[in-house]
Amino acid sequence: xxxxxxxxxxxxxxxxxxxxxxxxxxxxxxxxxxxxxxxxxxxxxxxxxxxxxxxxxxxxxxxxxxxxxxxxxxxxxxxxxxxxxxxxxxxxxxxxxxxxxxxxxxxxxxxxxxxxxxxxxxxxxxxxxxxxxxxxxxxxxxxxxxxxxxxxxxxxxxxxxxxxxxxxxxxxxxxxxxxxxxxxxxxxxxxxxxxxxxxxxxxxxxxxxxxxxxxxxxxxxxxxxxxxxxxxxxxxxxxxxxxxxxxxxxxxxxxxxxxxxxxxxxxxxxxxxxxxxxxxxxxxxxxxxxxxxxxxxxxxxxxxxxxxxxxxxxxxxxxxxxxxxxxxxxxxxxxxxxxxxxxxxxxxxxxxxxxxxxxxxxxxxxxxxxxxxxxxxxxxxxxxxxxxxxxxxxxxxxxxxxxxxxxxxxxxxxxx
Amino acid sequence: xxxxxxxxxxxxxxxxxxxxxxxxxxxxxxxxxxxxxxxxxxxxxxxxxxxxxxxxxxxxxxxxxxxxxxxxxxxxxxxxxxxxxxxxxxxxxxxxxxxxxxxxxxxxxxxxxxxxxxxxxxxxxxxxxxxxxxxxxxxxxxxx
Numbered sequence: 315x316x317x318x319x320x321x322x323x324x325x326x327x328x329x330x331x332x333x334x335x336x337x338x339x340x341x342x343x344x345x346x347x348x349x350x351x352x353x354x355x356x357x358x359x360x361x362x363x364x365x366x367x368x369x370x371x372x373x374x375x376x377x378x379x380x381x382x383x384x385x386x387x388x389x390x391x392x393x394x395x396x397x398x399x400x401x402x403x404x405x406x407x408x409x410x411x412x413x414x415x416x417x418x419x420x421x422x423x424x425x426x427x428x429x430x431x432x433x434x435x436x437x438x439x440x441x442x443x444x445x446x447x448x449x450x451x452x453x454x455x456x457x458x459x460x461x462x463x464x465x466x467x468x469x470x471x472x473x474x475x476x477x478x479x480x481x482x483x484x485x486x487x488x489x490x491x492x493x494x495x496x497x498x499x500x501x502x503x504x505x506x507x508x509x510x511x512x513x514x515x516x517x518x519x520x521x522x523x524x525x526x527x528x529x530x531x532x533x534x535x536x537x538x539x540x541x542x543x544x545x546x547x548x549x550x551x552x553x554x555x556x557x558x559x560x561x562x563x564x565x566x567x568x569x570x571x572x573x574x575x576x577x578x579x580x581x582x583x584x585x586x587x588x589x590x591x592x593x594x595x596x597x598x599x600x601x602x603x604x605x606x607x608x609x610x611x612x613x614x615x616x617x618x619x620x621x622x623x624x625x626x627x628x629x630x631x632x633x634x635x636x637x638x639x640x641x642x643x644x645x646x647x648x649x650x651x652x653x654x655x656x657x658x659x660x661x662x663x664x665x666x667x668x669x670x671x672x673x674x675x676x677x678x679x680x681x682x683x684x685x686x687x688x689x690x691x692x693x694x695x696x697x698x699x700x701x702x703x704x705x706x707x708x709x710x711x712x713x714x715x716x717x718x719x720x721x722x723x724x725x726x727x728x729x730x
Numbered sequence: 731x732x733x734x735x736x737x738x739x740x741x742x743x744x745x746x747x748x749x750x751x752x753x754x755x756x757x758x759x760x761x762x763x764x765x766x767x768x769x770x771x772x773x774x775x776x777x778x779x780x781x782x783x784x785x786x787x788x789x790x791x792x793x794x795x796x797x798x799x800x801x802x803x804x805x806x807x808x809x810x811x812x813x814x815x816x817x818x819x820x821x822x823x824x825x826x827x828x829x830x831x832x833x834x835x836x837x838x839x840x841x842x843x844x845x846x847x848x849x850x851x852x853x854x855x856x857x858x859x860x861x862x863x864x865x866x867x868x869x870x871x872x873x874x
Contacts, residue, residue, distance in 0.1 A: 665768065665793035665853060666737075673733055682769040695769045695791045724733060725742070725794075 321614065321622040323707045329354040329610075330705055340675030343710045348493050348521060348654050348701035349679055350543045354610055357546055360603040372598055373572060373589070387598050390605035391588070397608040398538065399529030400555050404587040407554040407561075408601050412520040413443040415539030415554035416487075418567045418591065419516060420447035423537075424485065426565060430456030433482045435513070437462045437470060437499075438691045439492045442684045444518040448487055457484070464691065468495035468644045476507065483513040490522035494685050494697065495644030496627060496651035498526075505534045514560070520544055524703070525623045525653050527616035530555050542600060546607035551600030554591075561587050568593040619704050623653025626702040626711060630655045633715045639722060643692055654701035656683075659718065662725045664698040670721040676714055735843035736850070737794065744798035744837075749805050754787040761864040765856055770796050774804075774860040782811050788860075793853050795844060800857035802837045812865065819865075822858055826851050 327333050330352050335342050344352060364386070370379035372387045391403040400406055409415045428434070434448050438461050452459050460483075463474035470488075479486070486508045491498050501517055508515045516537035522528055523538075524545035530538050537560075542551040556564075566573055566584055570593040575583035584590040611619055631647055634640050639660035645651045659667055664680035671678055679699045682689045689695060700714055757775035764771040770792030777785045786804040790797070803822075807815045821831040822838060828845035844854045 663793035665770075665795070665850070669736065669847065669850060670733060681767065686769065689769065695771070724737070 321618050321704055323705060326614070326705050329356070331355060331358070333705060337675040337677070338673050343674075343676040343706075343713055345700040345702065345706065345710070345714065346677045346679050347524075347703040347706075348544070348652075348683075348699065350549070351524065351546050351703050352705065353548065354546055354607075356610055357548065357603045357607050360606040361548060361599050364599040364602055369599075371595055383598055386602050387596070390601040393605035393608050394553055394601075397612070398523060398553075398555060399531045401531060401558070405555055405558050405561065407556070407588045407591045408596050409552045409554050410550055410597070411541040411543070411552035412518060412539045413447075413552075415537075415552055416444055416516070416518065417447050418554055419537050419539075419556070420451045422564045422567050423514075423560065424448070424451040424457075425454055428452070428455035428457040428484055431482060432457040432484045433460050433478075433480070434458070435460050435462065435475075435478055435483050435486045435488075437488055438464055439468065439495060439497060439685065439688045440487070440489055441493055441518060441520070442686070443520075444487055444489060444516075445687070448485075467646055467649070468492065468497045469649075470497075470499055470504075472500075475504070479507060479511050479513065481511065483508070483511055485514050485516060487516040487518070489518040489520075490528070491519075491526070491652035492644070492685075492688075493521050493652075493654070494656050494683050494688055494699065496654050496656070497644055498522075498650055498652060501533045501535060505536075509534070521652055521654075524611075526620050536560055542604040542607065545604075546610055547604035548597075548600045551597045551604050553604075558587060561591070564591075566590055566593065570594050572596075614704065622704055623702055624650060626706055626708065627651050627653050627655055629708050630700060630702070630711045630714070633711055634718075637715060637718050637722065640718070643697060653703065654699055656697040656699040658694055658697055659722065662721060664696045666725065667698045667718070667721055670724060671714070671717050674713070674717040674720070676710075676717055678714075736847055738840040738843065740837055740840045741794060741798040744801040745794040748788075748797055748801040750785075750787045750801065750808075752787050752789060754785055757787075759864040761860045763856060763860040763863060765792075765796075765852060768792075768853075770853060770856055772796070772800055772857050772860050774800075774857060774864060776864055778812070783807050783809065783815060788857060790857075792856065793850075795841070795850050795853040796856045799838075799841060799854045802841070803857050803861065806836060806838055807861070815861070815865065819858055819862060823855075826854060 332352050368379050368382040370383040372384040391406050395403045395406045460478050463471040465471050505515045514536040517535045519538050519540040523540040536557050538555040540553055543549040573590050573593040575585050634642050634657055640657050642657045668680035681696050754775040756777050758778045759776040761774045772790035775787045786807055788800045821833045825831040841854050844850050
C-alpha cells in the first residue's frame with residue numbers, strides 16, 4: 315500500500331470484512347474503538363497462515379516448522395520494538411494485554427522496590443487496570459497512593475503534579491491518553507521531572523500506541539504497556555516495554571517452561587531478556603498478527619492515522635455541542651485530544667442512548683468505562699462514549715448526531 | 731423489534747416520576763446493590779411487619795429500565811407477604827427470560843420487551859436482585 319498524505323476511508327474500509335455488515339437493518343457504524351478495534355484482512359490472514367501453514371511451538375523444536383514459528387515470533391518482536399522506538403527486542407515482553415503488563419510490573423518491580431512510606435503518584439483519570447494493581451502493591455508493601463489534581467477540563471494540574479512529586483515518590487503511573495476524557499498527558503515532561511526526583515514512570519499506552527506515533531526512547535519512560543486488540547491486532551496479545559537495565563534487575567513474574575536457564579530439583583536460573591518474562595507457550599499467532607497490524611498502520615502512515623482520529627474527534631466535539639442538552643467532557647476545542655468524545659444528555663441515561671443508537675446500527679459504549687473514580691470526579695455515574703479509528707468518517711459522525719437528535723425527540727415527548 | 735417494544739409509555743412514566751422514591755421511616759431492611767459493569771446502583775428499603783411488606787422505597791441512579799423496574803417493583807410488593815413476594819420475584823424472572831410469568835404482574839408486564847434486548851435484562855433485574863438479597867435471612871430482618 316503506498317503512503318498517502320491522507321487517510322482514504324473508503325479504500326481502508328474494504329480491508330475490514332466486518333464493516334460491510336448491517337446491524338438492525340442499518341449499515342454498521344462502529345464507534346467503540348477505545349474498547350477494541352476491528353481487524354483488517356491481513357491480520358486475520360496472519361492468524362490463519364500460522365495455524366494452517368507453520369503451527370509449531372517456539373524456541374524448542376528442531377524441525378522446520380518450529381524453526382519458522384520461532385523466526386516469525388522473534389521477527390514480530392523486532393517489528394513491535396521498532397514500532398514504539400525501543401532500542402531493541404530485549405525490552406519487548408509479550409503479554410496478554412495492558413492489564414497483564416501493568417500487573418507484571420506491580421507484582422515484580424513494585425513489590426521488590428517499594429518500602430513503607432514510599433509513594434506511588436497516580437491521577438484520578440486512570441483506568442482501573444492502572445489503579446487497582448497499585449492499590450494491591452501499596453497494601454503489600456506499606457507504600458501509599460497519591461493523586462494529582464485535575465483541571466476542570468480534565469488535564470493534569472501541573473503545579474499539583476510538581477507539588478506531589480517528592481523524594482518519597484518511587485513511581486509515577488499515568489495514562490498517556492485518557493480512555494474517557496481523551497486528555498493527552500505530557501509524558502516526556504512528566505518523565506523528566508520524575509527522573510530528577512529519582513522516581514520511575516510507567517505509562518498506560520493502551521489508548522495512545524494505536525493512534526499516536528509513540529516513541530519510548532523520546533518519551534524516556536521506564537515502563538510502557540499496551541494491548542494489541544485496540545490497534546487492529548488480535549485479542550490476547552499485548553506488550554510490556556521496559557528499559558533493559560530495569561528488566562535485568564527484576565525477578566520473573568510467572569515461572570515455568572521457556573523462561574529458564576538451568577533447572578535442578580532445588581533451584582533454577584533464568585534465561586536472558588526478554589524470555590525471562592515469558593513463561594509457558596506464548597500467544598505465537600497473536601504476536602505475529604500484531605506485528606502485521608503494526609505494519610498496516612505504518613503503511614498508512616502513523617501521523618496520518620493520528621491526524622485522522624484527531625480530525626474526527628474535533629468534528630464530533632463540535633457537532634455534539636450543537637445537540638441540545640448534550641454535555642461533553644474533557645479538553646475543549648483547540649486542545650488536542652485522543653480520538654474519542656464522552657458525553658451525557660439531559661434526561662436520557664447513557665444506557666438508553668446506547669440502545670437507541672444501536673437500533674440505528676451505531677455501536678458506542680455506555681457506562682463508567684472502567685474508570686469509576688474519574689466518573690465520581692466528573693460527578694456523573696456514567697457517560698456515553700464514541701471512539702473513532704482510521705475506518706471511520708465524518709459522515710458517520712453526522713449519523714451519530716442525527717440518531718442522538720432522534721433519541722432526544724423520542725425521550726423528549728415523554729420527558730417534556 | 732423496535733424501540734417502542736422496549737420503551738413502553740408506562741416505563742417512561744415511571745422513569746420520569748418514580749413511585750416510592752426516597753427513604754423509608756422505620757425501615758427493617760436496607761440493601762445497597764451496584765452493577766459493577768455499568769455503574770447503576772440502588773438502595774432498597776423495606777419495612778416488614780408480621781411477615782408482610784408494609785412499605786418499600788428506593789433511591790438510586792440508573793437508566794430508564796432499572797429505575798422504572800424499581801418503581802414498579804416497589805408498588806407490586808407493597809402489602810404482600812414474604813412468600814407472595816418470592817412468587818412475584820420468580821414470575822418477574824420468568825418474564826425477563828422471555829417466558830410466561832404464570833401470574834398477573836400488572837404494570838410490570840410492560841417490561842416484557844426487555845427480554846428481547848439481552849444486554850438490558852440486567853438493568854431490569856437490578857432492583858429485583860436487591861430485593862432477593864434483602865429477603866435472605868442472613869442479610870436482614872426482612873427474610874425472617
